[in-house]
Amino acid sequence: MVESIFRDCTQSDKRGKSLTVKNYLAAVAFNNITRLAFGKRFVNSEGVIDEQGIEFKAITTNGLKLGASLATAEHIPWLRWLFPLEEEAFAKHGARRDRLTKAIMEEHTLAREKGGAKQHFVDALLTLQDKYDLSEDTIIGLLWDMITAGMDTTAISAEWAMVELIRNPRVQAKAQEELDRVIGPNRIMSETDFLSLPYLQCVAKEALRLHPPTPLMLPHKASADVKLGGYDVPKGSNVHVNVWAVARDPAHWRDPLEFRPERFLEEDVDMKGHDFRLLPFGAGRRVCPGAQLGINMVQSMLGHLLHHFEWAPPEGMKAEEIDMSENPGMVTFMTVPLMAVATPRLADVGLYKRVPVDM
Numbered sequence: 001m002v003e004s005i006f007r008d009c010t011q012s013d014k015r016g017k018s019l020t021v022k023n024y025l026a027a028v029a030f031n032n033i034t035r036l037a038f039g040k041r042f043v044n045s046e047g048v049i050d051e052q053g054i055e056f057k058a059i060t061t062n063g064l065k066l067g068a069s070l071a072t073a074e075h076i077p078w079l080r081w082l083f084p085l086e087e088e089a090f091a092k093h094g095a096r097r098d099r100l101t102k103a104i105m106e107e108h109t110l111a112r113e114k115g116g117a118k119q120h121f122v123d124a125l126l127t128l129q130d131k132y133d134l135s136e137d138t139i140i141g142l143l144w145d146m147i148t149a150g151m152d153t154t155a156i157s158a159e160w161a162m163v164e165l166i167r168n169p170r171v172q173a174k175a176q177e178e179l180d181r182v183i184g185p186n187r188i189m190s191e192t193d194f195l196s197l198p199y200l201q202c203v204a205k206e207a208l209r210l211h212p213p214t215p216l217m218l219p220h221k222a223s224a225d226v227k228l229g230g231y232d233v234p235k236g237s238n239v240h241v242n243v244w245a246v247a248r249d250p251a252h253w254r255d256p257l258e259f260r261p262e263r264f265l266e267e268d269v270d271m272k273g274h275d276f277r278l279l280p281f282g283a284g285r286r287v288c289p290g291a292q293l294g295i296n297m298v299q300s301m302l303g304h305l306l307h308h309f310e311w312a313p314p315e316g317m318k319a320e321e322i323d324m325s326e327n328p329g330m331v332t333f334m335t336v337p338l339m340a341v342a343t344p345r346l347a348d349v350g351l352y353k354r355v356p357v358d359m
């Protein structure tokens with residue numbers, strides 16, 4: 001990410017021009033999840049995507065399209081006629097997804113048989129297949145749960161955090177001051193630094209408070225008739241929890257609309273399901289299993305972006321003019337993707353090079 005932003009913002013014809021921040025974040029989220037799930041990057045160091053990667057991206061895009069029409073049909077029953085459940089399209093999509101995943105699973109099985117294969121998520125599932133009686137369909141389903149749930153959520157959270165940092169230069173400068181003090185100008189940040197970067201952690205948390213990527217969580221179904229806050233919720237109802245509204249409720253938050261990470265230095269509020277004022281990952285039995293991974297990914301993206309670059313709105317635009325509208329739907333990204341100008345702030349250009357990781 002850092003290397004491609006550096007390349008794009010220092011080329012003579014692009015200097016001072018704005019970049020679409022989301023493109024870089026989406027690429028990081030994609031590479032991270034495919035590395036975790038399958039132990040591979042489908043994109044090489046030049047940013048060229050291979051054949052499997054192209055297929056992978058096409059499947060995720062198509063899955064989102066089908067998922068959106070399914071969700072609308074499910075939740076607005078009187079509009080269902082507008083969104084006929086495209087059974088054929090679903091079957092085709094499933095077959096395509098299964099074909100690709102099975103090919104990758106076979107590659108991993110072969111590598112394990114030859115010895116020396118690393119334990120990626122797919123290997124863990126295949127190794128435990130007999131012990132837990134996991135069918136091939138279950139393994140494919142679990143792998144794709146992780147991919148679909150982990151990719152957009154992290155990129156969207158980081159994009160909202162970046163827009164808030166550009167609208168609040170005081171916060172951006174304070175986070176950079178912390179990074180300069182802890183990391184300094186001669187090395188790059190790593191995950192082990194997070195504990196020494198409390199303000200960066202608060203920035204990520206404040207972004208997740210104001211902009212939870214799934215503002216209504218995922219739909220739940222009431223398994224019994226229940227009375228809740230004076231309302232009757234009949235068995236079988238689809239239930240959404242508006243965590244977006246709860247995290248902006250003036251009854252629970254001082255100046256709720258202000259982006260002020262310091263609030264979490266003043267009071268340590270849990271965000272992994274134990275404090276009902278802040279539930280970006282849900283709570284209870286269905287709480288997000290990738291919460292800590294998601295937090296680490298968002299902190300990592302923000303830490304690198306802020307340590308390496310200064311961020312400002314596009315030339316001629318004031319920060320307060322940035323369009324903050326949210327795209328309606330299950331997953332809330334910015335309707336107008338954030339454009340911003342990046343200016344390198346580290347003198348050692350070697351620190352902008354991608355560090356190859358042994359996978």
Ligand code: HEM
Pocket residue numbers: 145146147149150151153154157212213214217218219279280281282283285286287288289290291293294295298
């Ligand atoms: C900032 C990042 C993330 C946010 C804000 C987020 C948020 C959520 C939320 C709100 C739910 C629904 C909880 C509920 O309905 O009670 C959920 C479910 C889920 N998340 Fe995440 N998530 C993030 C990242 C990830 C990552 C990185 C992974 C895995 C790689 C992941 C995997 C899942 C899975 C598999 C579920 C479904 C769990 C179930 O239904 O039992 N998430 N997430």
